[in-house]
Amino acid sequence: MDNRRVRRLEEAVVNRIAAGEIIHRPANAIKEMLENSLDAESTNIKVTVKDGGLKLLQIQDNGRGIDKEDLPILCERFTTSKIRNYDDLQSVSTFGFRGEALASISHVAHVAILTKRDGDSAGWKTAYSDGKQTQECSPAAGNKGTTITAHDLFFNVPLRRRALKNANEEYTKIVDVVTRYAVHYPSVSFVCKKVNANVPDISTLSKSSTPMNIKALFGPQVAKELLRFETEDTLLNYKCNGYATSTNYASKRTIMLIFINHRLVDCPSLKKSIENAYSALLPKGSHPFVYLSLEIPPSNLDVNVHPTKSQVHFIDEDDIIEHITDALSNKLSTCNTSKSYDVQT
Ligand code: ADP
Ligand code: MG
Numbered sequence: 001m002d003n004r005r006v007r008r009l010e011e012a013v014v015n016r017i018a019a020g021e022i023i024h025r026p027a028n029a030i031k032e033m034l035e036n037s038l039d040a041e042s043t044n045i046k047v048t049v050k051d052g053g054l055k056l057l058q059i060q061d062n063g064r065g066i067d068k069e070d071l072p073i074l075c076e077r078f079t080t081s082k083i084r085n086y087d088d089l090q091s092v093s094t095f096g097f098r099g100e101a102l103a104s105i106s107h108v109a110h111v112a113i114l115t116k117r118d119g120d121s122a123g124w125k126t127a128y129s130d131g132k133q134t135q136e137c138s139p140a141a142g143n144k145g146t147t148i149t150a151h152d153l154f155f156n157v158p159l160r161r162r163a164l165k166n167a168n169e170e171y172t173k174i175v176d177v178v179t180r181y182a183v184h185y186p187s188v189s190f191v192c193k194k195v196n197a198n199v200p201d202i203s204t205l206s207k208s209s210t211p212m213n214i215k216a217l218f219g220p221q222v223a224k225e226l227l228r229f230e231t232e233d234t235l236l237n238y239k240c241n242g243y244a245t246s247t248n249y250a251s252k253r254t255i256m257l258i259f260i261n262h263r264l265v266d267c268p269s270l271k272k273s274i275e276n277a278y279s280a281l282l283p284k285g286s287h288p289f290v291y292l293s294l295e296i297p298p299s300n301l302d303v304n305v306h307p308t309k310s311q312v313h314f315i316d317e318d319d320i321i322e323h324i325t326d327a328l329s330n331k332l333s334t335c336n337t338s339k340s341y342d343v344q345t
Contacts, residue, residue, distance in 0.1 A: 074210035
């Protein structure tokens with residue numbers, strides 16, 4: 001047989017490759033699953049991890065639950081309850097994977113789901129592999145909400161599996177994602193723990209506040225120097241608020257949490273601009289903590305950014321960034337004396 005002939009790859013192989021491009025590591029999977037739980041209006045979200053998420057990655061929520069009728073196709077690619085047609089893309093603020101997250105996870109892991117909707121007499125459980133249901137739905141006891149478990153992540157992608165051999169590092173990245181969401185969604189209680197641990201690594205209360213969660217998760221030093229800032233512009237059509245440390249605070253590295261329309265994103269241009277503003281005010285080698293939440297009309301966000309590109313772009317990006325940075329700089333220079341935001345405990 002001539003090895004150089006062009007041949008079509010098996011569908012399962014194609015899907016696995018595509019999924020591996022979307023889900024690089026357990027922390028990507030957990031971010032997607034967290035966003036799903038938040039989209040389902042959960043107020044309690046519990047993440048349980050074994051071996052850095054490679055053996056087991058589980059997220060339990062008390063959200064809306066999933067209709068039994070939807071379960072058979074849930075892990076197929078491009079199945080979503082969030083948009084119906086192309087135009088809807090303009091108005092949704094979820095920039096998840098538009099029906100690709102669960103599918104991707106099911107191509108690189110064994111997925112089990114237990115779900116119960118309010119008012120249903122029983123819950124349902126089922127399982128998936130390679131995008132397809134592998135187990136009929138069967139009734140199961142459970143509380144309202146959804147538990148999704150991914151077993152043996154990347155079991156069928158040996159190279160990726162080997163590249164992720166440091167379970168602690170993967171766990172740290174998971175904790176980081178959950179931490180950031182806990183700061184942005186203080187009304188939701190988040191728990192994150194290793195499977196056999198008695199004490200969780202993250203445990204926030206529902207009905208908390210952003211500064212309280214910053215204090216609990218990033219420490220009292222940060223919390224002590226937090227300044228609240230807010231800025232908006234009707235012409236540029238944005239609103240932004242957040243908490244940033246005053247110039248009295250200095251850390252070895254920048255910690256920056258950026259949410260756009262309530263999704264955790266990477267926005268290097270915004271990050272860089274804020275870092276520059278601080279570097280003019282802080283001693284060399286000192287860095288701030290900054291959390292900010294930016295809201296713009298969903299239609300101004302580039303909806304076609306591929307999920308594998310972690311960066312987000314939006315209309316009037318440079319102007320908006322300049323505006324926000326100026327507002328923050330002003331706040332910092334007017335508040336450079338001590339005593340800023342008092343965190344209630
Ligand atoms: P998307 O979020 O882009 O719709 P996903 O693959 O992440 O795609 O999820 C597919 C669908 O599964 C969602 O649209 C939602 O209806 C349902 N779903 C996933 N996770 C949950 C959850 N925790 N609670 C309720 N529904 C969920
Ligand atoms: Mg999703």
